[in-house]
Amino acid sequence: MGSFSSKEHKRSYDVMASSSSEEPKRSCDVMASSSSKKSRRGYDVFLSFRGPDVRNHFLGHLYAALDQVGIYTYIDNEELRKGEQISPALMKAIEESQIAVVIFSENYASSTWCLEELTKIMECKEKKGLMVLPVFYKVEPREVRGQKQSYGKAMGEHVVKFGKNSEQVKRWKKALYVAGCLSGWHFTDGYEARLIQQIVQEISTQLDRTALNVAKYPVGIDSRVQELKTILNLQSKDDVLMVGLWGQGGVGKTTLAKAIYNAIFREFQGASFLERIRENSKSFNDLVSLQEKLLSQVLLEKKLTVYNVGGGSQLVKDRLCSKKVLIILDDVDDACQLNALAEKCEWFGEGSRIIITTRNKQLLTSHGVDRDHIYEVKALEEGKALELLRKHAFLGNQEIEIRNNLVYQVLHYARGLPLALEVLGAFLCGRGEDEWKSTLQKIAKSPNRKINDVLKVSYDELEDDAKEIFLDIACFFKGRSMEYIKKVLDSCDFHTTIGIQVLIERCLISEEEEKIQMHDLIQLMGMDIVKEECRDDLGKCSRLWLRDDVLEVLSGDMETSAIKAIVLRLPKPAEMYIGPDAFTKMRKLRLLILLNVDNSVQGPIHLPNELRWFEWPNCGSTLEFSYGPKKLIGLDMRNSKIKVVPKQFEHETIF
Numbered sequence: 001m002g003s004f005s006s007k008e009h010k011r012s013y014d015v016m017a018s019s020s021s022e023e024p025k026r027s028c029d030v031m032a033s034s035s036s037k038k039s040r041r042g043y044d045v046f047l048s049f050r051g052p053d054v055r056n057h058f059l060g061h062l063y064a065a066l067d068q069v070g071i072y073t074y075i076d077n078e079e080l081r082k083g084e085q086i087s088p089a090l091m092k093a094i095e096e097s098q099i100a101v102v103i104f105s106e107n108y109a110s111s112t113w114c115l116e117e118l119t120k121i122m123e124c125k126e127k128k129g130l131m132v133l134p135v136f137y138k139v140e141p142r143e144v145r146g147q148k149q150s151y152g153k154a155m156g157e158h159v160v161k162f163g164k165n166s167e168q169v170k171r172w173k174k175a176l177y178v179a180g181c182l183s184g185w186h187f188t189d190g191y192e193a194r195l196i197q198q199i200v201q202e203i204s205t206q207l208d209r210t211a212l213n214v215a216k217y218p219v220g221i222d223s224r225v226q227e228l229k230t231i232l233n234l235q236s237k238d239d240v241l242m243v244g245l246w247g248q249g250g251v252g253k254t255t256l257a258k259a260i261y262n263a264i265f266r267e268f269q270g271a272s273f274l275e276r277i278r279e280n281s282k283s284f285n286d287l288v289s290l291q292e293k294l295l296s297q298v299l300l301e302k303k304l305t306v307y308n309v310g311g312g313s314q315l316v317k318d319r320l321c322s323k324k325v326l327i328i329l330d331d332v333d334d335a336c337q338l339n340a341l342a343e344k345c346e347w348f349g350e351g352s353r354i355i356i357t358t359r360n361k362q363l364l365t366s367h368g369v370d371r372d373h374i375y376e377v378k379a380l381e382e383g384k385a386l387e388l389l390r391k392h393a394f395l396g397n398q399e400i401e402i403r404n405n406l407v408y409q410v411l412h413y414a415r416g417l418p419l420a421l422e423v424l425g426a427f428l429c430g431r432g433e434d435e436w437k438s439t440l441q442k443i444a445k446s447p448n449r450k451i452n453d454v455l456k457v458s459y460d461e462l463e464d465d466a467k468e469i470f471l472d473i474a475c476f477f478k479g480r481s482m483e484y485i486k487k488v489l490d491s492c493d494f495h496t497t498i499g500i501q502v503l504i505e506r507c508l509i510s511e512e513e514e515k516i517q518m519h520d521l522i523q524l525m526g527m528d529i530v531k532e533e534c535r536d537d538l539g540k541c542s543r544l545w546l547r548d549d550v551l552e553v554l555s556g557d558m559e560t561s562a563i564k565a566i567v568l569r570l571p572k573p574a575e576m577y578i579g580p581d582a583f584t585k586m587r588k589l590r591l592l593i594l595l596n597v598d599n600s601v602q603g604p605i606h607l608p609n610e611l612r613w614f615e616w617p618n619c620g621s622t623l624e625f626s627y628g629p630k631k632l633i634g635l636d637m638r639n640s641k642i643k644v645v646p647k648q649f650e651h652e653t654i655f
Contacts (some may be wrong), residue, residue, distance in 0.1 A: 002199040008017040008568045042206055043074040044095030048117050053105035054137060058192055067198045075278065076117075094120050098202055098211070099131045100267070106129035109154035112645065122175045127226075131206060131266035134184035135199065145180025147173060165245055175347055179417075184456060195310050208300055209271060212258040216422075217391040221252075231375055232353055234267065240345035244364035245357040248507035248519065249454045253357040255330050260355065264326060268352070270298035271326040272506040274341070277455075284309050287340045291316060294341060298325050309340050309418070317347040332358045332463060335345025338367050357457050362503040378418030379519070386411060388418060392425025406436045413443060415520050418464050420451050446531075447524045455525045458506045468492075469499040472506055473593070474526025476542045476567040482514050491612040491633035492590045539563070554582045565591035573598055575609040580605050580621075590631075592616070 037144035045066060049059055052365045059075075074093045094100065100121045124130035136144065143149045155176075158169050163492035187195050196411050214221065231243055244254045254275065265271040273293045274280075281287050295304045306312035325348055329341055342354045358364060364374055380388065389410060393402075410428070419458030424443075428436055459470060469489055477485050482500070489496040500516070503509045509518045518526075539558040544550050544566045544630065544651060553560060561584045573596045583589060584606045592607075593615040599605075604622040607614070611625075615636040625632075 015144065016356070029192060032256045035339040042098065042356050044072040044098055045203060045635055046074045046094050046097035046100045046121070047076070048100060048114065048121060049076075049103040050105050050108040050111055050114055051092065053107050054103055054180065055450070058137060058196075059103065061192065062196050062199065065196050066248075069200060069204060071200070071203060072330060076373060089552065090117065091120055094124055094130070095128065097130065099206060100104070100124075101133050101135060101199065103137050103205070104137045104139055104180075106139055106150045108139075109144075109151045110157070111156070115158075115175070118179060119171050119175040122178055127222075129266060130264035132179065132182055133184050133199070133202065133214045135195075136181055136186040138188055141180050141184075141186060143526050145177045151176065164457055178349070202615075205300065206276065209265060211262045211265075212273060214262065215255045217388060218255065218259060219255060219388040219391065219418075220380050224256050225259050225263050228256065228375055231373055232260075232264070232355075234264060234353075237351045240350065240352045240354070241373060242342070242345060242347050242354045242356065242367070242369050242404075244374040245355060245377055246362075246364060246374055246507070247359070247363050248417075248522065249359060249458055250417050250451065250521075251375045251377050251379055251507075252418045254330050257330055257355060257357050261326065261328055264353075268299070268326040268425075269323045269349075272297035272318070273328045273330065273502070275330045276340075276491050277329055277337050281334070282293065287337065288312055290337075290341060294327065295319060296320045298323070298327070313340055313343065315348065320348050322441065323349045325349065326353050326355075328355045328357070330357045332356050332363065333360060335363060335366065338363070359576075360461075362502070365638065379420070380418060381416065383415045385414065388421045389425045392422055393428045402433055402436055402499060406440065408580070409434075409440050413440070413520070417451075417521055419454055420448070420521060423448060423450050446551070447528050451521060452525050452528060455522055456529070458508055459525065460504070462506070465494055466499045466502050469494055469496060470503055471543060471566060472500060473503075473509060474518065474523045475530060475545050476565065476593070477516060478518055478523055479515055482511060482516055485516055488591070488613050493612070512652045523597065533562070542569070549575065554578055560585045563588050564588050567591065568595065568597060569593075570596035572596060575599075578621075580604065583607055594619075 009625065024179055030413060047057070047063065051059075051601060063073060063075055074097060076090060094117070101120060102121065121130065128273050134141075134144075140148075141149070143151050146152075147155045153426045155169070158172065159166070162169050173191060185195055187198065210211070228245075230245075230641070232241065232366070233239075247253050255478060258273070261271065261273050274290055277290065280291060281514070287309050288306050291306045292304050295306075297314060306313075306315060327342060327348070330337070334336060338356065342356075343349075345352075345354075348354065356364060356367075356369070360373065365371075379385075386407070391405075409422055413423075414424060424439075427448075428439060431439075459467065462470065467599075472489060472492075473485065477488070486500070489499075500509070504511065508522055509516055511517075530541060530543050535560070538544070538549055538553050539560045540563045541549070541553075542561045542562055544553060545568065547570065548568060550568050553563070566589070575598045576599075578599050580603050582605065584593070587608055588608055588610060589608050590612045592611060595615065595617065597616065597619050599620050604624040605619075606624050609625055609630045612631050613634040614632060615634070617636055617638050619637050642646070
């Protein structure tokens, strides 16, 4: 078995191309002696062939031509084979190659080794995106796929030897059929040099289209790629599909998009991956640059000039309308980006696939991507999350003694979010238990800045009304029923129904069993936004929800005009002193909920007229509003000592 460096072994292939019966044998000796040198990377091309048919002429010239242009090629040394089982080294060579060239000659199917090789090649095509280029050398493609003529005779002999119901023979037949249906080159007679030139040109072109770096540790990616392949329906050659990858920030949309690109891009005439479109399209000039990049990547032309967005869109349409292309538009957040780069399916040739990654589901829907073609990228399940964390935190499995409970606290914090697992794993790598404990204490109070900044992008893109709804849910209402939240926030004059829908579409919240939920890190991000308002002065906080903060504000003499909402839920009834004027300076207070809070003050407590929703079931004091119009809509004082509802509350919603 041999592998060869194109520079080191050029002479051996010049010898191999000779027609002398002795020269090929000597060349094999040279090949065998040098094949032990292990390459540091995979092969550009794997050549599959039946030696006696092609070795002395076509194969030698093809290899020499590939070698001449620096294409790193693996060619099997048949003379060193042992037995009929394909070797692990050969399997590995196929898996590590970018392109497989299968030379179907008259006696190819008579070799069980060749058939096993072909089966492995077609398996790698399906699972790893290996590009397969068939050469039908003096045989008809229909002979290969239909197993006719010499192929039929060879397969008949295999059936006799291995049995009619042999699974092995069935795999070989399937591989021959699928490979025989692929587009390639058909050579019967004429100038082999011209055919070889065409093959080398095509391989060179394909190798210019390089794969992308996916991730340091692509844990859980393979299964998602297979799911996405099903949605992409690559077997359908006629239609053009737009598919969306939708999910929250840091969940791995871009990683998955890169992985699917690598798996399938060689099946298309041209491919483009436009990364970080949100960041790279702040102006119309940026969109022009993206259009130029798209065209250059697909057409492999180094210099293309676009003068304006409209002209660029027309150029994309004109140049790509007859090409089968793969285009991935990563991190899209605005319709104008889609309209400039891929407005309609009709812009692209039959069989094209356009993949869009975004945090905004509505953007996909409004662009015509139907729900069956929207793939939600979800957080990792616990087992995969643990695997990813360990790979980053314990490099090379050289684990420092870290108690399992600390590892699982990190897992609980990250909740399957790959970004969090990678960032925290890398930060904790090589650190001892005390540093793990200190880190966990720190992030419990203040989220990791790198993680938080990624998540906050979704919040920053919201309109003001949706921002207010999001912050209220993050600080107060996670886990509460949809019905209750809508009732409370509607009372505050928010457009809650559409606001909540927008938050769901942006992956900031979810509805589970009629309750509103959100990822813990997104909740921490929301709480951190509020805390940033008032690092040195609680009175500047828009929302309060922690007992100590509420006590400090209510008992202190500070300016509190910025406070919009106070929600305090104590685990069990407790006494708190709340003075009669505790709320009078809170002119913007719209929401006040105090649960399990007992107050012994008998005198009236004054409330601001802006208050919309009031819950204090255990209130022991009378309540008064200032003079003027009041806006209270919701009131709950069901366990209070007040037996008569004051006249000023008679027209409100009483619970």
